[in-house]
Amino acid sequence: MKGAVTVLHPGRALILIRPLWTRIYEWLTVTALIARREIRSLFSSWIAYVTLTFFAFLIGLMFISILQLGEAGQMRVLYWNTAIILIFVLPIVTMRLLAEERRLGTLELLLTSPVTDWQVVVGKFSAGFFWLLTGLALSLYVPYLINRFSGGTADLGPYWTAYIGLAFFAAPLIAIGVFWSSVTDNQIIAAMGTFGTYLLLYIINWPTEGAAGWAEIFRKISLYYRFQDFTAGLIKFQDIVYYLCWTFLALYLSVQVLASRRWR
Amino acid sequence: MGNRLRGLPITKTLRRLIHENALPILMTIAVLSIGALTLRLAYPATPLYWGSVLGVAGLLLLALIAVEFRELLTFLISQKGQMGTSVLVSTLLLIGILVLIVYVADRREISWDWTKIKRHSLSPQTINVLKNLKKEVKVYAFYDAQSPEFPRVQDLLRRYRSHSAKISFQVVDPDREPLLAREKEVTGSGITIFEANGKKERVSFGGEKEFTGAIIKVTSDKKPNVYFLVGHGEKSPEDFGATGISNLKTGLERQNYIIKTLKLMTEGKIPADCDVLVIAGAQQSLLPQEKKVIDEYLKKGGKLLLMLEPDPAPSFSDWLDQWGLQTNPGIVVEPENNIIADAAAVFALSFRFHDITRPFQKAQQEAVLFVTARPLKRKSQVPSGVTVSELIESSANSWREGELKGAVRKDQGEEGGPFILACAVEKTISDKKKQRTVVIADSDFFTNGLIANLRNGAFAASCIHWLAGEDVLIEIPPKEDLPSRMFLSRHQQVFTVVWSLIALPLAILMTGFIVWWNRRG
Numbered sequence: 158m159k160g161a162v163t164v165l166h167p168g169r170a171l172i173l174i175r176p177l178w179t180r181i182y183e184w185l186t187v188t189a190l191i192a193r194r195e196i197r198s199l200f201s202s203w204i205a206y207v208t209l210t211f212f213a214f215l216i217g218l219m220f221i222s223i224l225q226l227g228e229a230g231q232m233r234v235l236y237w238n239t240a241i242i243l244i245f246v247l248p249i250v251t252m253r254l255l256a257e258e259r260r261l262g263t264l265e266l267l268l269t270s271p272v273t274d275w276q277v278v279v280g281k282f283s284a285g286f287f288w289l290l291t292g293l294a295l296s297l298y299v300p301y302l303i304n305r306f307s308g309g310t311a312d313l314g315p316y317w318t319a320y321i322g323l324a325f326f327a328a329p330l331i332a333i334g335v336f337w338s339s340v341t342d343n344q345i346i347a348a349m350g351t352f353g354t355y356l357l358l359y360i361i362n363w364p365t366e367g368a369a370g371w372a373e374i375f376r377k378i379s380l381y382y383r384f385q386d387f388t389a390g391l392i393k394f395q396d397i398v399y400y401l402c403w404t405f406l407a408l409y410l411s412v413q414v415l416a417s418r419r420w421r
Numbered sequence: 422m423g424n425r426l427r428g429l430p431i432t433k434t435l436r437r438l439i440h441e442n443a444l445p446i447l448m449t450i451a452v453l454s455i456g457a458l459t460l461r462l463a464y465p466a467t468p469l470y471w472g473s474v475l476g477v478a479g480l481l482l483l484a485l486i487a488v489e490f491r492e493l494l495t496f497l498i499s500q501k502g503q504m505g506t507s508v509l510v511s512t513l514l515l516i517g518i519l520v521l522i523v524y525v526a527d528r529r530e531i532s533w534d535w536t537k538i539k540r541h542s543l544s545p546q547t548i549n550v551l552k553n554l555k556k557e558v559k560v561y562a563f564y565d566a567q568s569p570e571f572p573r574v575q576d577l578l579r580r581y582r583s584h585s586a587k588i589s590f591q592v593v594d595p596d597r598e599p600l601l602a603r604e605k606e607v608t609g610s611g612i613t614i615f616e617a618n619g620k621k622e623r624v625s626f627g628g629e630k631e632f633t634g635a636i637i638k639v640t641s642d643k644k645p646n647v648y649f650l651v652g653h654g655e656k657s658p659e660d661f662g663a664t665g666i667s668n669l670k671t672g673l674e675r676q677n678y679i680i681k682t683l684k685l686m687t688e689g690k691i692p693a694d695c696d697v698l699v700i701a702g703a704q705q706s707l708l709p710q711e712k713k714v715i716d717e718y719l720k721k722g723g724k725l726l727l728m729l730e731p732d733p734a735p736s737f738s739d740w741l742d743q744w745g746l747q748t749n750p751g752i753v754v755e756p757e758n759n760i761i762a763d764a765a766a767v768f769a770l771s772f773r774f775h776d777i778t779r780p781f782q783k784a785q786q787e788a789v790l791f792v793t794a795r796p797l798k799r800k801s802q803v804p805s806g807v808t809v810s811e812l813i814e815s816s817a818n819s820w821r822e823g824e825l826k827g828a829v830r831k832d833q834g835e836e837g838g839p840f841i842l843a844c845a846v847e848k849t850i851s852d853k854k855k856q857r858t859v860v861i862a863d864s865d866f867f868t869n870g871l872i873a874n875l876r877n878g879a880f881a882a883s884c885i886h887w888l889a890g891e892d893v894l895i896e897i898p899p900k901e902d903l904p905s906r907m908f909l910s911r912h913q914q915v916f917t918v919v920w921s922l923i924a925l926p927l928a929i930l931m932t933g934f935i936v937w938w939n940r941r942g
Contacts, residue, residue, distance in 0.1 A: 200936070201936055201940055203933055203937055205933070206929055206930060206932060206933025206934075206936070207930075207933065209929045209933075210926045210929045210930045210933070213921075213925050213926050213929055214922065214926040216921070217921030217922045217926070218921075218922065220917070220921050221917060221921060221922065224907070224909065224917065227906055227907050227908065227909075228905070228906060228907070229905040229906075229907055230905065295925065295929070298920065298921070298925075302917065303907070306907040306908075306909055306913060307905040307906070307907045310905035311905045311907075312536055312538070312905070314535035314536045314537055315535065315536060317535060318533075318535045377523070377527070389536075389540070389541070390534065390535045390536035390540065390541065391532055391533070391534055391535070391536075391541040392532060392533040392535065393530075393531070393532045394526065394529065394531035394532060395523075395526040395527045395529060395530075395531070398522060398523060398526040399523050399526065399527075402519040402522055402523055405519070406515065406516065406519055409512070409515060410512065413508050413512065416508075417504070417505075417508065420500065420501060420504040421501065
């Protein structure tokens with residue numbers, strides 16, 4: 158192949174890479190803007206505060222009752238229960254995310270503006286996640302006090318993994334909430350659907366406890382089953398992947414529902 | 422045929438019925454499918470149950486499609502239908518990809534242990550063993566699926582596998598996998614079996630220390646040497662006759678043992694590679710010099726399988742005395758379960774709990790047949806440092822028949838049972854060394870003529886296996902969480918309640934109120 162010379166364009170690689178980075182950056186900027194707008198809107202309604210109060214109060218109640226046992230290692234029960242509380246509280250937080258916009262008719266405005274459905278959905282999701290982080294941050298006094306009360310002998314490792322676990326555990330829950338909120342403009346239906354889905358995913362492994370074969374699959378589907386390792390101080394890569402997959406699936410479905418408005 | 426049927430009024434009514442109730446029928450199909458799945462889980466052995474339910478659901482679906490065929494087709498070719506289908510297909514595709522990702526991720530063990538004591542990590546010793554593993558090790562753990570031990574063992578073995586691809590494992594409930602449990606001779610929960618090229622090791626419960634020890638044992642290339650003492654009328658592994666024990670030899674060799682005979686009179690010492698010494702029913706007394714050599718051997722942590730015979734065979738009472746045992750002339754007569762009505766035959770069903778008897782834990786369901794057993798009893802005072810564990814005993818109705826002349830019945834001076842038919846004796850020599858001996862009251866039970874009876878062969882092999890078992894000493898410190906107690910002063914208690922139940926919730930509520938107030942203004 159005489160004369161076949163590969164011509165290298167010095168700028169080419171740069172051109173290929175730069176727009177991608179710029180695009181990602183722009184995408185993130187817009188998403189962050191939407192997220193900020195959503196967070197502001199969520200925290201300017203009473204719902205965020207009432208749910209946070211409820212959340213903090215229940216954690217406080219359990220904290221005190223487990224404190225009676227006088228054993229720092231028992232506090233993992235608190236985080237098991239925190240996950241259960243989230244199952245009850247999160248539907249109320251997420252129910253209005255998209256449903257409210259549909260009800261007020263502002264969703265059309267948002268969808269016809271030059272933002273993509275993904276940006277809208279991720280923005281809404283971020284608002285819910287911000288609520289979660291706030292709630293978790295407000296409970297950080299638990300490890301602090303445990304450390305104080307045990308004179309520094311308590312192993313705080315499992316506490317931090319429990320918090321990381323709660324964040325990963327709640328991510329698919331919030332995404333499912335976003336999905337239900339995109340399906341209906343009725344907030345009550347959105348909350349009920351969300352709660353029902355949580356409950357199903359929570360109890361799905363109950364009738365199959367310990368069995369092999371199909372039961373193994375159900376156990377793998379169950380969201381709560383995988384959470385418990387986190388409270389024992391162990392972070393498993395596979396569990397993180399699992400929660401992220403659920404989150405992605407629920408967000409993808411929300412995007413499809415939003416997109417379907419254009420062809421339905 | 423469809424066209425001909427279409428004219429019939431009954432078909433028309435049916436079609437209308439289905440058409441008007443499409444939604445309820447669809448829901449019924451969904452419910453039936455879930456029901457079928459539940460039945461599949463509840464009765465996996467009878468596919469008829471879930472199969473028939475699923476069949477009904479399938480028939481309903483077919484009927485629905487048949488009736489609504491035209492509507493369905495119209496919908497599918499419409500723009501809505503096309504978009505919907507493409508979304509459905511892409512969603513299913515995505516679910517498939519995600520399931521695959523989760524499946525692949527689940528087979529990896531990448532984890533971060535954030536506990537202070539590294540509770541979830543293997544010790545460096547274990548990791549070292551696993552890195553140098555050359556053989557495939559198969560692990561079967563049998564645990565009750567309801568017990569908290571089940572996931573614990575599963576996690577532990579998963580960690581083992583993450584360090585070596587040579588490890589493969591199964592954690593199963595023995596009740597749910599009865600065939601596997603039977604194959605591995607497991608009758609209860611809490612047994613873990615390690616297998617590597619023909620070698621097998623059982624671990625009862627236990628954790629990392631025991632598991633790693635078992636892996637070292639099954640993968641070691643060492644073949645245990647079993648020496649049979651000869652020269653005093655003992656049963657010989659070279660003897661193929663009915664009173665020989667060549668069958669036992671063949672069986673042991675198949676399990677990786679090397680069987681040799683030992684003429685102590687000519688050789689004068691016990692070879693250094695001797696793992697187990699067997700005295701299989703000596704008929705004449707050992708020379709004092711021989712006894713001395715064996716004594717030396719035992720003092721260095723030697724393992725001995727001593728099988729007795731009734732008088733006039735030697736009683737070995739000087740040794741038995743050291744081990745907290747005593748014996749009398751005569752034989753054990755067992756009237757219970759003695760179906761062959763032979764005074765000398767003892768059907769023994771009472772297995773006591775021990776490592777040796779673990780394969781025979783089905784109480785009163787398995788038996789060993791002894792013939793002419795020497796009466797053996799535990800002394801009231803067992804010397805310190807010695808533990809005697811009965812393995813099999815005769816029943817309480819058995820007795821010592823002193824004179825075999827005349828009628829066989831319990832006479833005056835003939836003490837009653839139960840008698841020890843086999844026992845394991847452990848004597849502590851030093852901190853790490855133990856002398857192990859198994860004493861069996863009979864040596865006929867494992868001869869070629871009797872070994873095939875009941876569990877005779879398995880019991881003999883189990884005794885030798887226990888004696889040859891090395892104590893793999895690896896020091897893995899136990900991972901117990903140091904309890905960190907919390908004692909709250911009155912002041913701290915009040916503070917906690919005020920802070921977590923009143924101050925913090927109230928502060929959040931106040932913030933909400935202020936936000937609401939400002940917005941209102």
